Amino acid sequence: MAVSTITDVEVQGDRLTVGWADGRRGLFHAIWLRDNSPEPDARDPRNGQKLFNITDLAPETVIAEAAIDGPLLTVAFAPDGHRARFDGAWLKAHCYSAPEAAPERRLWGAELKEDLPTARYDAVVADHAVRARWLGHIRDLGFALLTGVPAEPGMVCRVVDLFGFVRETNYGRLFDVRAEPEPTNLAFTGLRLSCHTDNPYRDPVPGLQLLHCLVSENDGGESIVVDGFKAAALLNEETPDDFALLTRHGVPFRFESEDAVLEARAPLIRLDDRGRVEEVRFNNRSIASFDVGAAIMPAFYRAYRRFAEILQRPALEVGFRLEPGDLFMVDNRRVLHGRKTVGGSGHRHLQGCYADKDSLLSTLRLLEAR
């Protein structure tokens, strides 16, 4: 008997309780079951979309009858007389009275250098399993390298085509990163760039950033990535009050040039509704004036400094040198990137672009379902 087979069901008016073969039990409310009916008059069988509004259901919906029918649970509702069959495994996966714990995230530091998440471009193009593995690194680690990408202009967008869509911005569909005489952005100099997330002044912030190396005849300029989720976890462990301050208060970010004035507000560490870190936004260059109240300001600055110090710890840093044909992608809401000072007189030329994570995850789900 499959572990998701329902072995017993007990109806209690506006709810029912089921037991599965593995001993787990789950409670489901009548209104929840009615609202999640998979029947063709409730959900369009062609596209899975729900065909009614919550206001179409009676508030006093109860369960008239429930019975086990092989792998299915059949439920009849009152007062509307609707009948629905639920798959036991689906109910188990959506059980909300005793949900399964979310899987632990893999956080990483300098040790990732020993086993960089890498794939070869031609294999990612040709082999769906390799592509899924490579995209899986972004989902699981927020960072992945790609080697052997033809060192030709525009290829960075072709890589995005493998899983999603370029996010065009005022920087264009792609942008060139090289030392410029009149830089509109410090990225376009040889200066060291401390670790940051990109475009924090944008709402929505780009979910993914790709950088592709075309020329690297310079000295220095090594790339660095840091797991912002790991840094946030350390802050929470070491000084939880600092962590709480940075999650509770937003800060403004701003960028101004001749053709754009961009402003956004976000906490440096954003939690989701279940208290998990869902975003780190950090960029010393474009952070604007803090506006937390005067009573909080000194503590907020201490928390900001502490977080910046953690982000600079060598134990968190993964460094590597991009050679022509190398590309890296980061989850820009998790992983910070930076570069060391670009030295020497040799040329250095990267191309970068932005994309969003929803399409990447969609592609990954489709590939993993094959």
Place this chain on the structure above:
Amino acid sequence: MAVSTITDVEVQGDRLTVGWADGRRGLFHAIWLRDNSPEPDARDPRNGQKLFNITDLAPETVIAEAAIDGPLLTVAFAPDGHRARFDGAWLKAHCYSAPEAAPERRLWGAELKEDLPTARYDAVVADHAVRARWLGHIRDLGFALLTGVPAEPGMVCRVVDLFGFVRETNYGRLFDVRAEPEPTNLAFTGLRLSCHTDNPYRDPVPGLQLLHCLVSENDGGESIVVDGFKAAALLNEETPDDFALLTRHGVPFRFESEDAVLEARAPLIRLDDRGRVEEVRFNNRSIASFDVGAAIMPAFYRAYRRFAEILQRPALEVGFRLEPGDLFMVDNRRVLHGRKTVGGSGHRHLQGCYADKDSLLSTLRLLEAR
């Protein structure tokens, strides 16, 4: 004397207090002032980006000296000896000890129909002031109409070019809305669509949606828009516990077709860090199974129903019929849209696309600064 002229300054070690000519007073901490120094060795004069990290500043930074110099406040810091000149008006605008109240939002209901925010396409193209006014409607109301847009395929993207960039998705750069025999989405039928925000299963959710009418030989099919912020404010007024539940707990959204499996999680009403509503996400077709705990589920369903009922109130509904050449744009994180049943055998053809609000606001700031 200008109201932003500083008339007195009092230094107290790690902070100072200033008074402006209009009687307002503000407290600024030494670390905040040092961090916001506008001097060329602190901020790049070419692009305004900050040139240092918070960790480059001494935690024990204090004010050695401060003096009024015409419209400027000159501050010398210890221990690093940095000197900075702050503009009195800039300090006043960024005063955090007694900030000015945020301007009230204009919320709207059915009465907006008497004065629809509309512009003509040719005027928006030719006249910067008209364009700024039209984009201002999106910022202030989350909704605007455009008339006289040539009824030609692809024009909806040309309208986006006036202020920003198309957000390409699995639906393409643009998508066609008309009754289809095998619809992948209920939008592509003649069914009534109750008011919703689009693509709630996407993260980031599209910030703007545009719909452009090419053909409307059908009966019915009137468009409807509802101010989600107004509905949220009503829910908060009428049943604050329901409002609190919907802001605190996320719900999953999901869309599945042959070429995409999209999932996102968000509260139906999202608050920013200062407790203001910043997003309404509502879509009965693609909302997935709620997963709040069993103890909360019945109350959560009541809150969800109450919010849905408010969103359906005729007093909130603004209806209009799109004729060929008409286009409307909504802030998809604020304003819900829907349509009545499309009747008759006549053709109806719209084209839609998505874009993001950051570029629109950037364009608007540039136009307003002219």
